[in-house]
Amino acid sequence: MEKEADVIEIVTEWIRESQKLIVLTGSEISRESGLPDFSDSRLNPHIKDFREDREVRAQYWRKIKEIYPTLAKAEPNPAHEALAELEILGNLDCLFTQTTDGLHHRAGNSSVIELLSTMQWVACTSCGKDYTLEQILNELDLGKEIPECDQCGKDILKPSISFPGQPLPHWEIREAWMRLHNCDLLLIVGASLDQPPISSFSVQASQSGAKIVIISEGQSKEDEYADAVIYGKPSQVLPLLIKKLKEGITIT
Ligand SMILES: [Zn+2]
Structure with missing residues (x-):
């Protein structure tokens, strides 16, 4: 595994090159807004x-x-704001989320699929x-x-929202599968990959040739299958990635 700074550089480059970037967020990002x-x-x-x-x-x-x-x-935190900026910069195809609090919409993201529906x-x-x-x-x-x-x-x-024992919303999961099939980079941010069919998202994206990046405070069993892992709070890592991304943009 490369040093932390190198991983940030590498992932920034992957985001810059990506034509179809998908982000999956989960509860870590909500907890940082105090939920x-x-x-x-x-x-x-x-x-x-x-x-x-x-x-x-x-x-x-x-x-x-x-x-x-x-x-x-609850207010969007710097992680939500960074993802909204990623959409403005044109690098984001779609944002999937396991959160149900509506904070991605509040932050300004328009292309959001709420995989568990909403509260x-x-x-x-x-x-x-x-x-x-x-x-x-x-x-x-x-x-x-x-x-x-x-x-x-x-x-x-x-x-x-889907309770245990209920299927996840049909349209959302179908849409997610179709988009994963075409993505070239999947960024998994503070999300849990325990629940089927979300547990197979990274495999699906990987089989389609996409790179997998995990950003999380803690380790998970999926880390070993990822192309890169950045350990840290999403509210710190994502703004850093955006800052690096913007450094490479030349305004003419
Ligand atoms: Zn009724």
């Missing part, structure tokens, strides 16, 4: 328990109510009526333990 770990079982119950057990739903909504102020005031919308699982998360929380503020659908009266409402 909680959404893999906490109270925030991520199995769909069967959520549907069948009223107390699981009550606990879920209590927890959402507790974290909402943090979610509402911002809540749907009734009986009749399909959509609500914003804010509408639901207003209802909870009126004293209800569990939100109820004002169209059909049922009380199994959930954000559109």
